[in-house]
Amino acid sequence: MAKWWSIAASFLRQSISLSDVTTEDQRNSPTALQTRYNDCMKLFAFYCRDGEHSAMFREHGYEALLEHFDKHGEDFAVAGPMVSGERIVGSLLVIKAGDEAEARSKLEAIPYFEIGVWQSIRADEFQPRFGDWSKHLSD
Numbered sequence: 214m215a216k217w218w219s220i221a222a223s224f225l226r227q228s229i230s231l232s233d234v235t236t237e238d239q240r241n242s243p244t245a246l247q248t249r250y251n252d253c254m255k256l257f258a259f260y261c262r263d264g265e266h267s268a269m270f271r272e273h274g275y276e277a278l279l280e281h282f283d284k285h286g287e288d289f290a291v292a293g294p295m296v297s298g299e300r301i302v303g304s305l306l307v308i309k310a311g312d313e314a315e316a317r318s319k320l321e322a323i324p325y326f327e328i329g330v331w332q333s334i335r336a337d338e339f340q341p342r343f344g345d346w347s348k349h350l351s352d
Contacts, residue, residue: 222293225343237317246318247268253314254309254310254311255309255310255316255338255341256290256307256308256309256338256339256341257303257307257308257310257313257316257317257336257337257339258305258306258307258336258337258338258339259304259306259307259308259316259320259334259335259336260303260305260335260336261303261304261306261330261331261332261334262302262303262327262332262333262334263301263302263303263304263330263331263332264329264330264331264332265332266308267301267330268332270325270328270329270330270331271301271325273328274324274325274328274330276326277324278323278324278325281322281323281324283320285322287309288308288309288310288319289306289307289308289309289343290307290308290309291304291305291306291307292304292305292307293305293325293350303331304325304345305333306320306332307339311337313338316336317336320334320336
């Protein structure tokens, strides 16, 4: 449990100001970290499945997608294609936001959303706790 809080502490220090907490022990306490996480930043996982003509849409929108991520990459914990063999079947995007409405707004600004690459989108709040990937959030 202590390792998870250490990872969360590092991640949260990069994301929000902890100036109202005075000592290192107070900044790293599980209660302080969870309170700040709940009040300031959450992660939302968007599972986006491609539609019938998505390959063509992806090809035409790829440059715009790269430009979007150059400008707004800091809004994402991770983003990338999902594949089956060599075929792209969708996208997984984990978006940093204060609430789901803000995360959806960021999703809807992605060029692939605007041009209709995805036929279905499922969203859930994501709370990374374990595994190699969760460690990278603190980098």
